[in-house]
Amino acid sequence: MQKDLEKILKKCLKNDQRAQYDLYQLCFERLMLTCVKFQRNREDAVALLNEGFLKVLLNLHKYDFKRDFFPWISTIMVRTAIDHYRKSKDYKETIDLQVDVYTYSGHCDAVSQNEVIEKMEQDEVDNLLHSLPENEKMVFNLFEMEGYSHKEVADLLNISLRSSKRYLQSAKARLRERLEKKTEIKKVV
Amino acid sequence: MSEEWKKLKDRLESGDMRPKPSDWDDMKGRIARHPSLLPVPLYKRGLFKGMVLIAGLLLLGGLAWWTLVPADEPEAPVSVQQESRAIIPNTPEPAGNENGLDAHRAINGSDEADLQETDAEDVANSESEEAVIANNDNTYSVSNNEKNGQETSGQLTASLSNSFNSARQQPTGDSYLNNNTAQRETETVSLKTELLNRNWHNLSNDLQPSLKLLESEEEASIIDPATGFKLNSVAMLATYGFHNTSGSYEFGLGVEVEFLNQNFFLQTGVHINAHLGEYNDSVPQMDFTEVPVQRVDSNWIIDGPFQGHYEIDTVISTHYDTTLTYRQITGVQRTNLRYLEIPVMAGYRWYSGRWSFDLSAGVISGLLTYNGMSDQGVEQNNGLRLDLALRPALLYRLNPSWSVIARPGLRYTILDQTPTAWNRSSKATPLLQVGLSCNW
Structure with missing residues (x-):
């Protein structure tokens, strides 16, 4: 597998179109895992993925063949998503002006929360995440889904460390509240 | 990641992530917009360049080997010997x-x-x-x-x-x-x-006829290969060229000498070429008209509570109102330039009976010796022009001493400091040279 991948990558370095197609097919699912967390619709996610894949092809000569390939392209994909977020939103203004932190005082235990998520439809799960405010969603995705630290999130999004923590706290509070509501609805039903 | 959000992540990633054909179509369009990601053309590939290089080396090697075959081992006499062998009888037998x-x-x-x-x-x-x-x-x-x-x-x-x-x-x-x-x-x-x-x-x-052909070839190769290039001929040539884009043409006369070594030759000489043509030119003219204008100062003099008058008495300054008139005169200008040109060419010659075919390439350097353009400065009289030239030629040997030459050629300007440089949108000029060559 690794040797096949190396062959494809070397052909891609020579701008072989067949190899580019093969690499696209090979990377699509992995890149899509990242993209669906940042974009609500599949079309938008694919557009983001294609933008990221183009960056992969353009920067392929910088890739160190001794390192694992897929983490490398995942990093490029996350950075592409951040760039896309910066372009699409006047994020800085939003971040700076928004000072209040959403808090949720209710209680929702992890077990019932997992059960609710398990029973949710795919659309409901997507809506749950993408209903978050954009900045909170970015911080939540980067911290909880992609495993970045608060320091890295703050650097990537060009915000303060405190803001990163605050947005994460808000995002979690909103998610918990919605999950709690879902739980109550389920109980009623 | 805390456990409570792991389930959410798993559910998010559990959707259909497979690619569709339309996804690649979009990606292909993005790739096509980046020239750096497009397939490298065949002629730019290293393998192709290597093959061309090898082919060129083989061609040159073959050419060199073919031309360096000693002159005393021609192929035609061998065939004559084979022919005569068929009619030579065996040792005479006892008569009967x-x-x-x-x-x-x-x-x-x-x-x-x-x-x-x-x-x-x-x-x-x-x-x-x-x-x-x-x-x-x-x-x-x-x-x-x-x-x-x-x-x-x-x-x-x-x-x-x-x-x-x-x-x-x-x-x-x-x-x-x-x-x-x-x-x-x-x-x-x-x-x-x-x-x-x-x-x-x-x-x-x-x-x-075959023997005569061989004899004529022996006559043609009068230079001893072992002694290198030798002066072989002097040619007098008339040149005509036409520059399609600028509409100018050139004609001239020249003398060239040729140094021959087997089939390879070097040619150099002197040509006097005149470049004539017409082009539309516009000359700007600017006229200045200055009209003096005086500014005067005026003061309001208060005469009483509700009355007063202006007092204009002081000239402060005089300055000129300038009118600029710009005219552009368009007319036909004639080009008349004469060059002293020195070609340095190297080439190869193929013989076929009385006919010969040359292919030569080299550099033609030209020095502007006369500038007949009225609107150009004198400092451009010594302008230099440098051309790369490709000159295939056809020669017909009238007799062992004289040959007729016809050379359709092409020259490409790589340096032009002459007044017509701006007028050349295309740098390639087709040429035709005809002349007479004296061989010995």
């Missing part, structure tokens, strides 16, 4: 009637020889040597009557008949037989030799 028949068969053809062979078999039954001779004599006489029109067979038959008649006058007996046999052997050998010479003569006549 059959030898004479073979010789006669060779001259008169197989039908006649068959007739004589039948006669000879009849003669073989006879015990009398004289009868044999007489029979032979009759045979050749018959053949002589049959081939009156053929000089060769007639002469040969006459000689045979004479020899045999003379042999018949010899005294009879053993000594006569021995002498007669020996004489016939000698005569047969001489007859074969004569026949061989005649055949060789006929063959020579057939091969005469």
Whole structure:
């Protein structure tokens, strides 16, 4: 597998179109895992993925063949998503002006929360995440889904460390509240 | 990641993530917009360049090997030897009637020889040597009557008949037989030799054009390959060129010398070329008109609570109102430039009888010696022009000393400091040169 991948990558370095197609097919699912967390619709996610894949092809000569390939392209994909977020939103203004932190005082235990998520439809799960405010969603995705630290999130999004923590706290509070509501609805039903 | 959000992540990633054909179509469009990601054209690939290089080296090597074959081992004489080998007879066998028949068969053809062979078999039954001779004599006489029109067979038959008649006058007996046999052997050998010479003569006549061609090639390659390039010819040439985009043309005269080494040659010389043409030019003209204007100062003088007047009495400054008039005069300008041009060309020549074909390439440097353009500065008179040139040529040798040359060529300007440089949207100029060359 690794040797096949190396062959494809070397052909891609020579701008072989067949190899580019093969690499696209090979990377699509992995890149899509990242993209669906940042974009609500599949079309938008694919557009983001294609933008990221183009960056992969353009920067392929910088890739160190001794390192694992897929983490490398995942990093490029996350950075592409951040760039896309910066372009699409006047994020800085939003971040700076928004000072209040959403808090949720209710209680929702992890077990019932997992059960609710398990029973949710795919659309409901997507809506749950993408209903978050954009900045909170970015911080939540980067911290909880992609495993970045608060320091890295703050650097990537060009915000303060405190803001990163605050947005994460808000995002979690909103998610918990919605999950709690879902739980109550389920109980009623 | 805390456990509570892991489930959410798993559910998010559990959707359909497979690619669709339309996804790749979009990606392909994005790739197509980046020239750096497009497939490298064949001629830019290293493999292609390497193959071209190898092919070029092989071609040059083959050309060099072909041209360096020693001049004393031509191919044509070998073929002549092969041809002559077919008619060279083996060592002469002991003479008999059959030898004479073979010789006669060779001259008169197989039908006649068959007739004589039948006669000879009849003669073989006879015990009398004289009868044999007489029979032979009759045979050749018959053949002589049959081939009156053929000089060769007639002469040969006459000689045979004479020899045999003379042999018949010899005294009879053993000594006569021995002498007669020996004489016939000698005569047969001489007859074969004569026949061989005649055949060789006929063959020579057939091969005469080829031999002449070989001789002419030997004449052409008068330079000893071992001594390198030698002055071979002087050519007088007339040049005509037309520059399509600017509408200008050039003509001139020149003398070139040629140094030849086998088929490779170097050419240089001097040409005086005139470049003539017309072009539309616009000359801007600007006129300044200045009108003096005086500004005066005025003061409001208060005469009373509700009255006053202006007092204009002081000239503060005088300045000029400037009017700028711009005119552009458009007209036809004529180009008249003369260049002293020195070509330095190297090439290769192929020979084919009286015709030769040259292919040469090199540099033509030109110095502007006369500027007939009225609107150009004098400082541009010494402008330099440098062209790359490709000159295929066709030569026809009128005689060993004189040849006619026709050269359709192409020159490409790589440096032009002359006044017409701005007027050349295309740098390639087709040329035609015709002239006369004196060889020695």
